[in-house]
Amino acid sequence: MKKRTLTGGHLQMVKSACGGANPYSLAQVTIATDNFKIQIGKGEFGSVYYGKLEDGKEVAIKVLDVKSSQGPSKFFNEVDVLSRVSHRNLVSLIGYCLEDDQQMLIYEYMHKGSLCDHLYGTINFY
Numbered sequence: 001m002k003k004r005t006l007t008g009g010h011l012q013m014v015k016s017a018c019g020g021a022n023p024y025s026l027a028q029v030t031i032a033t034d035n036f037k038i039q040i041g042k043g044e045f046g047s048v049y050y051g052k053l054e055d056g057k058e059v060a061i062k063v064l065d066v067k068s069s070q071g072p073s074k075f076f077n078e079v080d081v082l083s084r085v086s087h088r089n090l091v092s093l094i095g096y097c098l099e100d101d102q103q104m105l106i107y108e109y110m111h112k113g114s115l116c117d118h119l120y121g122t123i124n125f126y
Protein backbone atom coordinates (compact mmCIF):
# COMPACT_ATOMS: atom_id res chain seq x y z
CA MET A 1 0.00 0.00 0.00
CA LYS A 2 1.19 3.51 -0.79
CA LYS A 3 2.68 5.27 2.23
CA ARG A 4 0.66 8.36 3.10
CA THR A 5 2.55 11.34 4.43
CA LEU A 6 1.85 14.99 4.93
CA THR A 7 2.83 17.20 2.02
CA GLY A 8 4.52 20.58 2.49
CA GLY A 9 1.09 22.21 2.08
CA HIS A 10 -0.43 19.99 4.75
CA LEU A 11 2.46 20.79 7.07
CA GLN A 12 1.89 24.51 6.70
CA MET A 13 -1.84 24.05 7.39
CA VAL A 14 -1.16 21.89 10.44
CA LYS A 15 1.33 24.37 11.85
CA SER A 16 -1.02 27.31 11.44
CA ALA A 17 -4.07 25.32 12.62
CA CYS A 18 -2.27 24.12 15.74
CA GLY A 19 -2.60 27.54 17.34
CA GLY A 20 -1.85 27.04 21.03
CA ALA A 21 -0.59 23.48 20.54
CA ASN A 22 3.20 23.19 20.68
CA PRO A 23 5.54 21.36 18.35
CA TYR A 24 7.56 18.56 19.96
CA SER A 25 10.56 16.81 18.51
CA LEU A 26 10.71 13.05 18.07
CA ALA A 27 13.46 13.00 20.72
CA GLN A 28 11.21 14.77 23.23
CA VAL A 29 8.33 12.39 22.52
CA THR A 30 10.62 9.36 22.78
CA ILE A 31 11.82 10.53 26.20
CA ALA A 32 8.29 11.42 27.34
CA THR A 33 6.99 7.94 26.47
CA ASP A 34 10.14 6.14 27.66
CA ASN A 35 10.55 4.87 24.11
CA PHE A 36 6.83 4.17 23.62
CA LYS A 37 6.80 1.75 26.53
CA ILE A 38 3.17 1.90 27.64
CA GLN A 39 0.48 1.52 25.00
CA ILE A 40 -2.84 2.61 26.46
CA GLY A 41 -5.06 2.14 23.47
CA LYS A 42 -5.50 1.67 19.77
CA GLY A 43 -7.97 3.48 17.56
CA GLU A 44 -8.66 3.85 13.89
CA PHE A 45 -5.93 6.49 13.70
CA GLY A 46 -3.17 4.44 15.27
CA SER A 47 -1.75 3.51 18.66
CA VAL A 48 -1.97 5.65 21.78
CA TYR A 49 0.87 5.77 24.34
CA TYR A 50 1.15 7.11 27.87
CA GLY A 51 3.77 9.80 28.42
CA LYS A 52 5.03 12.47 30.77
CA LEU A 53 6.40 15.75 29.45
CA GLU A 54 9.44 17.55 30.88
CA ASP A 55 7.20 19.74 33.05
CA GLY A 56 5.58 16.62 34.57
CA LYS A 57 2.32 16.93 32.64
CA GLU A 58 0.83 13.54 31.82
CA VAL A 59 -0.14 13.04 28.20
CA ALA A 60 -1.61 10.56 25.77
CA ILE A 61 0.30 10.45 22.49
CA LYS A 62 -1.42 9.19 19.37
CA VAL A 63 0.93 7.89 16.71
CA LEU A 64 -0.53 7.93 13.22
CA ASP A 65 -0.47 4.57 11.57
CA VAL A 66 1.00 5.48 8.18
CA LYS A 67 -0.84 2.49 6.67
CA SER A 68 -4.16 3.92 7.87
CA SER A 69 -6.51 4.74 5.03
CA GLN A 70 -7.35 7.93 6.97
CA GLY A 71 -3.81 9.23 6.54
CA PRO A 72 -2.93 12.92 6.71
CA SER A 73 -6.50 14.15 6.32
CA LYS A 74 -7.50 12.51 9.61
CA PHE A 75 -4.48 14.08 11.28
CA PHE A 76 -5.26 17.49 9.87
CA ASN A 77 -8.99 17.29 10.75
CA GLU A 78 -8.25 16.30 14.33
CA VAL A 79 -5.76 19.15 14.76
CA ASP A 80 -8.06 21.63 13.07
CA VAL A 81 -11.16 20.76 15.13
CA LEU A 82 -9.45 20.39 18.51
CA SER A 83 -7.54 23.63 18.07
CA ARG A 84 -10.78 25.52 17.56
CA VAL A 85 -12.83 24.08 20.41
CA SER A 86 -12.28 24.34 24.12
CA HIS A 87 -14.71 22.68 26.51
CA ARG A 88 -14.28 21.02 29.89
CA ASN A 89 -15.82 17.83 28.51
CA LEU A 90 -13.45 17.68 25.56
CA VAL A 91 -9.85 16.56 25.71
CA SER A 92 -7.28 19.30 24.99
CA LEU A 93 -4.68 19.06 22.29
CA ILE A 94 -1.34 20.02 23.85
CA GLY A 95 0.97 19.52 20.94
CA TYR A 96 2.05 17.58 17.93
CA CYS A 97 5.15 15.97 16.50
CA LEU A 98 5.92 15.99 12.80
CA GLU A 99 9.35 14.58 12.20
CA ASP A 100 10.91 11.84 10.10
CA ASP A 101 7.55 10.99 8.51
CA GLN A 102 6.08 10.53 11.98
CA GLN A 103 2.76 12.19 12.70
CA MET A 104 1.73 12.34 16.34
CA LEU A 105 -0.84 14.17 18.38
CA ILE A 106 -0.28 14.95 22.06
CA TYR A 107 -3.34 15.23 24.29
CA GLU A 108 -3.85 15.86 27.97
CA TYR A 109 -4.04 12.50 29.69
CA MET A 110 -7.55 11.55 30.84
CA HIS A 111 -7.21 9.45 33.97
CA LYS A 112 -10.80 8.33 33.78
CA GLY A 113 -10.63 7.39 30.09
CA SER A 114 -13.21 8.18 27.46
CA LEU A 115 -16.96 7.74 27.49
CA CYS A 116 -16.41 4.83 25.13
CA ASP A 117 -14.03 3.18 27.60
CA HIS A 118 -16.71 3.31 30.27
CA LEU A 119 -19.40 2.01 27.95
CA TYR A 120 -17.29 -0.85 26.59
CA GLY A 121 -14.95 -1.47 29.55
CA THR A 122 -11.76 -0.80 27.58
CA ILE A 123 -9.98 1.40 30.12
CA ASN A 124 -6.44 0.90 31.44
CA PHE A 125 -5.37 3.09 34.39
CA TYR A 126 -1.78 4.37 34.78
Ligand SMILES: Nc1ncnc2c1ncn2[C@@H]1O[C@H](COP(=O)(O)OP(=O)(O)OP(=O)(O)O)[C@@H](O)[C@H]1O
Nearest residue numbers: 040041042043044045048060091107108109110117
Ligand atom coordinates in the same frame (compact mmCIF):
# COMPACT_ATOMS: atom_id res chain seq x y z
N1 LIG B 1 -6.28 11.63 26.07
C1 LIG B 1 -6.36 10.35 26.45
N2 LIG B 1 -6.19 10.01 27.75
C2 LIG B 1 -6.26 8.74 28.14
N3 LIG B 1 -6.48 7.70 27.31
C3 LIG B 1 -6.65 7.97 26.00
C4 LIG B 1 -6.59 9.31 25.50
N4 LIG B 1 -6.79 9.27 24.16
C5 LIG B 1 -6.97 7.97 23.83
N5 LIG B 1 -6.89 7.19 24.93
C6 LIG B 1 -7.03 5.72 24.98
O1 LIG B 1 -6.73 5.19 23.70
C7 LIG B 1 -7.89 4.53 23.14
C8 LIG B 1 -7.94 4.77 21.65
O2 LIG B 1 -8.16 6.15 21.47
P1 LIG B 1 -8.42 6.77 20.04
O3 LIG B 1 -8.90 8.16 20.24
O4 LIG B 1 -7.24 6.54 19.17
O5 LIG B 1 -9.50 5.81 19.44
P2 LIG B 1 -11.01 6.03 19.14
O6 LIG B 1 -11.68 6.54 20.38
O7 LIG B 1 -11.49 4.76 18.55
O8 LIG B 1 -11.02 7.20 18.10
P3 LIG B 1 -10.57 7.26 16.56
O9 LIG B 1 -11.81 7.04 15.78
O10 LIG B 1 -10.02 8.66 16.43
O11 LIG B 1 -9.52 6.23 16.30
C9 LIG B 1 -9.08 5.10 23.92
O12 LIG B 1 -10.14 4.17 23.97
C10 LIG B 1 -8.47 5.35 25.30
O13 LIG B 1 -8.45 4.15 26.06
